[in-house]
Amino acid sequence: MRISVFGLGYVGCVSAACFCDLGHEVWGIDVDPGKVDFIRKGQSPIVEEGLGDLIAKYSRAGTLHGTTSVAEAIANTEVSLICVGTPSLESGALNIEYVQRVAMEIGAAMKECGHRHMVIVRSTMLPGTTRREVLPRLEAASGMKEGKDFFLAYNPEFLREGSAIKDFYEPPKTVVGGFRRETAEQAAAIYAKLTAPLFLAGIEEAEMVKYADNVFHAVKIVFGNEIGAVAKPLGVDSHRVMEIFCADTKLNLSPYYLKPGFAFGGSCLPKDVRALSSRARELNIKTPMLFSLMEANREHVQRAVKMIQSFGKKKIGLLGLAFKAGTDDLRESPMVELVEILLGKGYQIKIYDKNVSLARLVGANRKFIETVLPHLAELLCPTTDEILNHAEVIIVANPDRDFPPVLQKAKPDQIIFDLVHIFPEPPRKENYHGFCW
Numbered sequence: 001m002r003i004s005v006f007g008l009g010y011v012g013c014v015s016a017a018c019f020c021d022l023g024h025e026v027w028g029i030d031v032d033p034g035k036v037d038f039i040r041k042g043q044s045p046i047v048e049e050g051l052g053d054l055i056a057k058y059s060r061a062g063t064l065h066g067t068t069s070v071a072e073a074i075a076n077t078e079v080s081l082i083c084v085g086t087p088s089l090e091s092g093a094l095n096i097e098y099v100q101r102v103a104m105e106i107g108a109a110m111k112e113c114g115h116r117h118m119v120i121v122r123s124t125m126l127p128g129t130t131r132r133e134v135l136p137r138l139e140a141a142s143g144m145k146e147g148k149d150f151f152l153a154y155n156p157e158f159l160r161e162g163s164a165i166k167d168f169y170e171p172p173k174t175v176v177g178g179f180r181r182e183t184a185e186q187a188a189a190i191y192a193k194l195t196a197p198l199f200l201a202g203i204e205e206a207e208m209v210k211y212a213d214n215v216f217h218a219v220k221i222v223f224g225n226e227i228g229a230v231a232k233p234l235g236v237d238s239h240r241v242m243e244i245f246c247a248d249t250k251l252n253l254s255p256y257y258l259k260p261g262f263a264f265g266g267s268c269l270p271k272d273v274r275a276l277s278s279r280a281r282e283l284n285i286k287t288p289m290l291f292s293l294m295e296a297n298r299e300h301v302q303r304a305v306k307m308i309q310s311f312g313k314k315k316i317g318l319l320g321l322a323f324k325a326g327t328d329d330l331r332e333s334p335m336v337e338l339v340e341i342l343l344g345k346g347y348q349i350k351i352y353d354k355n356v357s358l359a360r361l362v363g364a365n366r367k368f369i370e371t372v373l374p375h376l377a378e379l380l381c382p383t384t385d386e387i388l389n390h391a392e393v394i395i396v397a398n399p400d401r402d403f404p405p406v407l408q409k410a411k412p413d414q415i416i417f418d419l420v421h422i423f424p425e426p427p428r429k430e431n432y433h434g435f436c437w
């Protein structure tokens with residue numbers, strides 16, 4: 001294929017050289033003539049292991065070109081990769097002016113080029129930016145329609161500076177988003193020779209994946225550092241701790257606990273987060289991430305309350321009360337907290353949880369209910385039919401396998417508010433509301 005690469009920074013230079021290496025012919029474009037000159041001379045404008053050799057090789061071979069002319073690049077190629085910078089503004093917001101400008105320039109050149117072009121955005125941009133900022137500019141400047149006269153895709157870049165070339169050939173994954181599956185497939189063809197797992201997605205999903213990835217990497221680093229910061233004054237070897245931690249691929253380094261759902265609770269997580277935070281405070285160690293966890297969790301419950309308020313109904317049926325399915329443990333169940341808040345706001349609540357019945361509760365659970373939610377007995381129903389007969393809003397609070405058939409029986413005017421993503425494919429019905437999806 002013949003490919004234009006817009007922006008000869010870290011991503012653009014590595015992409016340009018590596019796509020040549022995959023057998024494509026590449027035109028590298030930058031507004032900075034100095035960078036273009038480097039490419040023309042067969043030199044790398046940036047420091048990155050192995051890049052200089054690749055640029056020299058393909059510049060000599062005549063398959064890597066440098067130009068400042070957008071028209072020349074578009075006329076010679078079928079695919080354009082947008083790799084321009086998206087730096088932070090002073091406010092922290094994303095500066096997308098370079099992407100906006102390059103979209104206008106590519107659009108104007110497409111108008112003249114006489115063949116159908118594929119534009120693939122690789123710059124990191126917040127979800128919605130391709131649709132709202134790039135698409136209309138390409139269409140306005142070209143006078144063409146996406147999906148008919150040209151195609152647009154979003155393909156996040158996962159390379160790490162310092163190991164960028166290796167990462168290009170062995171990425172953790174390739175993600176390509178398109179407005180249609182065929183467009184994403186077509187765009188993914190540029191990676192045909194790579195073996196990384198390929199994920200075709202919607203444009204916004206592909207945009208968001210990049211943020212989920214990078215923010216998670218930041219979370220991991222801060223987490224490891226905060227564990228180390230608390231471990232050291234306690235005389236604990238944090239590297240040994242994290243070695244053992246990382247060896248747990250069931251609960252720790254795994255998809256477990258990473259699916260958006262309701263707040264955490266139960267008899268362990270809140271207690272243990274509080275205990276470690278409290279010890280850090282005693283030691284006068286500032287661990288903002290650790291300190292923020294309980295607050296973030298409370299905020300998540302408040303988010304659910306706000307959504308329930310937005311439905312404008314007062315009769316609530318709660319399916320599930322314990323902090324997870326298959327247990328009667330109500331200690332620090334965030335559902336109990338939710339019920340308490342809603343009762344305080346005058347909601348009429350009925351609850352069904354087959355594992356929870358006051359008669360059966362003993363010990364710590366019974367005491368918890370008696371002190372935290374004394375009127376629980378009046379709210380508990382023995383059958384789901386009572387919930388269906390009472391509720392204007394049915395809240396699904398744990399993923400009990402018995403609940404989907406109950407929800408199938410809900411009337412169209414009964415709102416289903418799902419806190420736990422109970423359906424593998426959430427129904428596209430007007431009365432269904434997923435909490436964070």
Ligand SMILES: NC(=O)c1ccc[n+]([C@@H]2O[C@H](COP(=O)([O-])OP(=O)(O)OC[C@H]3O[C@@H](n4cnc5c(N)ncnc54)[C@H](O)[C@@H]3O)[C@@H](O)[C@H]2O)c1
Nearest residue numbers: 007008009010011030031083084085086098102123124157
């Ligand atoms: N650097 C990384 O490791 C990395 C990794 C993954 C994703 N990203 C993302 O990729 C994008 C590019 O990052 P980078 O580090 O390569 O940026 P960079 O700042 O190093 O390079 C951007 C280049 O774009 C050029 N440019 C600006 N406007 C242009 C235009 N209209 N036409 C042609 N060229 C233009 C600039 O002159 C510059 O050379 C960013 O969105 C970044 O967040 C970067």
